[in-house]
Amino acid sequence: MFDNDIGYKLIKTNFTGFPRMIKIGQKFSHEHITDIDKAVHEEMSKLPLPSIEGKNIAVTAGSRGIPNFMECCRAIGKELRSRGAKPFVVPAMGSHGGGTVEGQIGVLASLGMTEETLEMPIRATMETQVLGCSPEGVEVNCDANAYGADYIVVCGRVKPHTDFRGAIESGLCKMMIVGLGKHRGAVSFHKTGGIFGMSERLQSSAKIFIEKTNILFAMAMIDNAYHQTKRIEAVMPQEILSHEQELLKEAAAAMPRIAFDDIDTLIVDQYGKEISGAGMDPNITGRFLFAPEMKVEGYPHPKKIAVLRLTETSHGNAAGLGIADFICRRFAQELDIAATYTNSLSSPLCMAKIPMVMNNDADTIYAAASACGRADIKDVKIVRIHNTLELDSILVSENYLPEIKANPGLKIIEGPSEMEFDDSGNFTDLP
Numbered sequence: 001m002f003d004n005d006i007g008y009k010l011i012k013t014n015f016t017g018f019p020r021m022i023k024i025g026q027k028f029s030h031e032h033i034t035d036i037d038k039a040v041h042e043e044m045s046k047l048p049l050p051s052i053e054g055k056n057i058a059v060t061a062g063s064r065g066i067p068n069f070m071e072c073c074r075a076i077g078k079e080l081r082s083r084g085a086k087p088f089v090v091p092a093m094g095s096h097g098g099g100t101v102e103g104q105i106g107v108l109a110s111l112g113m114t115e116e117t118l119e120m121p122i123r124a125t126m127e128t129q130v131l132g133c134s135p136e137g138v139e140v141n142c143d144a145n146a147y148g149a150d151y152i153v154v155c156g157r158v159k160p161h162t163d164f165r166g167a168i169e170s171g172l173c174k175m176m177i178v179g180l181g182k183h184r185g186a187v188s189f190h191k192t193g194g195i196f197g198m199s200e201r202l203q204s205s206a207k208i209f210i211e212k213t214n215i216l217f218a219m220a221m222i223d224n225a226y227h228q229t230k231r232i233e234a235v236m237p238q239e240i241l242s243h244e245q246e247l248l249k250e251a252a253a254a255m256p257r258i259a260f261d262d263i264d265t266l267i268v269d270q271y272g273k274e275i276s277g278a279g280m281d282p283n284i285t286g287r288f289l290f291a292p293e294m295k296v297e298g299y300p301h302p303k304k305i306a307v308l309r310l311t312e313t314s315h316g317n318a319a320g321l322g323i324a325d326f327i328c329r330r331f332a333q334e335l336d337i338a339a340t341y342t343n344s345l346s347s348p349l350c351m352a353k354i355p356m357v358m359n360n361d362a363d364t365i366y367a368a369a370s371a372c373g374r375a376d377i378k379d380v381k382i383v384r385i386h387n388t389l390e391l392d393s394i395l396v397s398e399n400y401l402p403e404i405k406a407n408p409g410l411k412i413i414e415g416p417s418e419m420e421f422d423d424s425g426n427f428t429d430l431p
Contacts, residue, residue: 008356008357008358008359008363008367009358009359009363010358010359010363010366010367010370015366015377016377016378017377017378017418018365018366018369018377018378018380018382018397018418018419019377019378019379019380019382019397019398019399020397020398020415020416020417020418021382021384021395021396021397021398021415021416021417021418021419022395022396022397022398022400022401022404022412022414022415022416023393023394023395023412023413023414023415024259024393024394024395024396024404024410024411024412024413025392025393025410025411025412025413026256026259026391026392026393026394026409026410027409027410027411028224028225028226028256028391028392029224029225029254030224030226030228031224031230032224032226032228032229032230033068033228033229033230033231033232036068036071036072036075036229036232037071037075037078039075039229039232040072040075040076040079040219040232041075041079043219043232043233043234044076044079044217044234046234047217047234047236048236049083049216049217051083052080052083052084052085052150052151052216053083053084053085054084054085054086055084055085055086055149055150055151056085056086056087056088056148056149056150056151057080057085057086057087057088057149057150057151057152057153057216058087058088058089058090058123058143058145058146058149058151058152058153059073059076059077059080059087059088059089059090059120059152059153059155060089060090060092060146060152060153060154060155060156060175060179060180061073061089061090061091061092061108061113061118061122061155062091062092062093062156062157062175062179063091063093063096063097063104063107063108063111063273063274064157064273064274064276064277065111065272065274065275065313065389066157066221066223067223067227067228067229068221068228068229069111069113069155069157069221070111070112070113070117070118072155072219072221072229072232073089073113073118073120073155074117074118074119074120076153076155076219077089077118077119077120078119080153085151087120087153088120088121088122088123088145088149089108089113089118089120089121089122089123090122090123090124090143090145090146090180091104091105091107091108091122091124092143092146092156092175092179092180093107093179094178094179094181094182094183094185094186094343095182095183095186095187095342095343095345096273096317096343097315098315098317098338098339098342099126099183099342099343100126101124101125101126103315103339104124104126105122105124106315107315108122110274110312110313110315111274111313123145124145125143125144125145125182126182126183126184127143127144127182128141128142128143128144128147128181128182128184128185129141129142129143129144129147129148131208131209131212131213132208132212133208134192134201134204134205134208135204136192136193136197136200136201136204137192137193138177138188138189138192138201138204138205139184139185139188140177140181140185140188140205140208140209140212141180141181141182141184141185141188142176142180142181142185142209142212142213143180143181143182146180146213147213149214150214151214151215151216152180152213152214152215152216153215153216153217153218153219154172154175154176154180154215154217154218154219154240155175155218155219155221156171156172156174156175156179156218156219156220156221157170157171157220157221157222157223157251158170158171158172158220158221158222158244158247158248158251159171159222159223159248159251159252159255159283160248160251160252160255160283161174161198161277162276162277162278162281162282162283162288162320163195163198163278163282163288164195164196164198164199165199166198166199166200166202167199167203167245167248168199168202168203168206168241168244168245168248169199169202169248170277171220171244171247171248171251172206172218172220172235172240172244173202173203173205173206173240173241173244174202176205176206176209176210177189177202177205177206177209178190180209183342187345189201189202189205203241206240206241207241210237210238210240210241215237215240216237217234217235217236217237218234218235218236218237218240219232219233219234219235220232220233220234220235220243220244220247222247222250222251222254223251223254223255224254225254225255225256225391225392226256226392227389227390230250230254231247231250233247252283255283255284256284256391256392257284257299257300257391258284258286258300258383258385258391258394259403259407259409259410260300260381260383260396260400260403261286261299261300261301262300262301262381263286263300263301263302263303263381263382263383264302264303264304264369264372264373264374264380264381264382265302265303265304265305265306265365265368265369265372265380265381265382265383266285266287266300266302266304266305266306266382266383266384266385267306267308267365267368267382267383267384267385268280268285268305268306268307268308268324268385268387268388269308269309269384269385269386269387269427269430270308270309270311270386270387271307271309271310271311271314271318271321271324271331271387272310272311272313272314272387273311273313273314273315273317273319274311274313274314275311275387275388275389276320276388276389277320278319278320278323278351279307279310279314279318279319279320279321280305280307280320280324280387280388281388281389282323283299283388284385284388284391285300285302285305285323285388286299286300286301286302287302287305287323287324288323300383302383303371303372303373304325304326304368304369304371304372305323305324305325305326305368306324306325306326306327306328306364306365306367306368307321307324307326307327307328307331307355307364308327308328308330308331308361308364308427308430309328309330309331309334309430309431310331310334310335314334315336315339316334316335316336316339316340317336317339317340317343318331318335318336318340318352319340319343319344319351319352320351321340321351321352321353321354321355322351322352322353322354322355323351324355325355325356325367325368325371326355326356326357326358326364326367326368327354327355327356327357327358327364328357328358328360328361328363328364328426329357329358329359329360330360330426331357332354332357335354340352359425360421360424360425360426361421361425361426361427361430362419362421362425362426363425365382365419369382379399380397381396381397381399381400382396382397383395383396383397383400384396393413395415398415398416401416
């Protein structure tokens, strides 16, 4: 996107250095499933499914980096074939992948989902069948290949959404309305009513989808705090709307969190669409689209956020970056405006805003730290995370030491030590 000269050089000659950093460990529950095939078999065995001999069945696959998602889809396919069905996979990712067939197949491949690994054909299209219109005005769409199948299996992860709160957020209903709605359905959903009321629109739209399509069952997945599969649960179509509400509560309780609420500068090493729909999960950062400057009870409240790298798997799509304050030049050079805008045009447009671009990692951190209102940079409270999925170990500035010692759930792994940058001013531990 940008040439090599982009990136404002900021650090002053009288700068005396950043605070020293301490690497700490955070403890969360490790409860997780170790045998995905067995879990899928047991869940499907519980369901009162009809005969599916010879039936064509579409299995949904999204664009998120969900642990064991490929293995779960593959296991579903095996179980369906064992009953005589002919399963295939459809990309269910709204407008991701640049809103093209080739792009969406590419997104699946980047997540390890190919016809070889899934052991099923992949049938991709951006064409949809219009199913109806919700009371709020959402045009409900369904992927044409999925609609043309005998049955649909909705497979997706249930978790708190990055942008809104409600009884149902990110999960099975969203996979149906936004994922299988493709670009046309995603645009209609996001453009009808804005952020507020999204959960209600999602539920009313999902009712239409369930009524107008042949859903065989849904398979819900929940992560634990270590990005492992905590639960897999099969749900009959008539129970999706009610049961997803209970699964959401469990998913929210299982999420990791940063142990500190008072943060001056949050450094996020890695931003990516496989990490979160917003690139970095607001449920972790505490910076929400619906209240970017507000302290939300129960979440951290960073004054400034600095983001350093965009993952290769994002394919340049940085939709959601608008909630950050500063980015590094290396991030900007990987940014694909077309992919970002395509995704953002089906979402709130502020998600596509580009933060201030700094020359290197050191300048990016300095800019964020100097904007926090502290007289001395060394007094700034800094938290550095690799990404919003991996929080078992994080780096925090030395001035958090009293809080670390007072929290039995935290353990000092190493440090304190200085931040280390190479000759170009970038972290030595980042590519």
